[in-house]
Amino acid sequence: QSALTQPASVSGSRGQSITISCTGTSSDVGRYNYVSWYQQYPGKAPKLMIYDVSNRPSGVSNRFSGSKSGNTASLTISGLQAEDEADYYCISYTSSSTLIFGGGTKLTVL
């Protein structure tokens, strides 16, 4: 199975909104509403930000939102803050009952 496709990097200014895409196939992202998003700081374990496409765990800022259209899921961060600068990963359940991550996106806050 090939990794889900994410842009290697995105950037945005403080206060702006950005969107990170995660493109899969009809066997994973397109087939199930089981896409999650993770935030990871250098040297730290990832943190769950969004699960089941658009659900936010308790304690995660409502500036983070998720959506899906066809084979592409998206993570949107509104009102960018300096603390949002991190790596972001998507993951999807697949028709083989396995899981597959995206390649990761480095977010830079200008």
Add this chain to the structure above:
Amino acid sequence: QVQLQESGPGLVKPSQTLSLTCTVSGGSINSGGSYWSWIRQRPAKGLEWIGYIYYRGSTSYNPSLKSRVTISVDTSKNHFSLNLSSVTAADTAVYYCARDQGSGYGSFDYWGQGTLVTVSS
């Protein structure tokens, strides 16, 4: 508050078997609906899902690693383990264990801190 802690050798020789254990505290590994995963991250690379186990023993593995991976669970010790055989330098990575709150669908709500395993002679 559930906590996970990885343990095992930090250095493994090529061709040998990498063995790690993840001890769960603050909750039972028998929790209904909880799947327990291993995930790794090679140096300066992205996350890679290795596989998961349900407390009753059912497993699923990454197809690219399936021939070399075994994940097991010991409910009496509240821990689960990873064995990765025939390792090479390409298996050098930080290995994380994590709890999947969503029945194996990839929503990992609790993570261990990660443990670096280096494959070298």
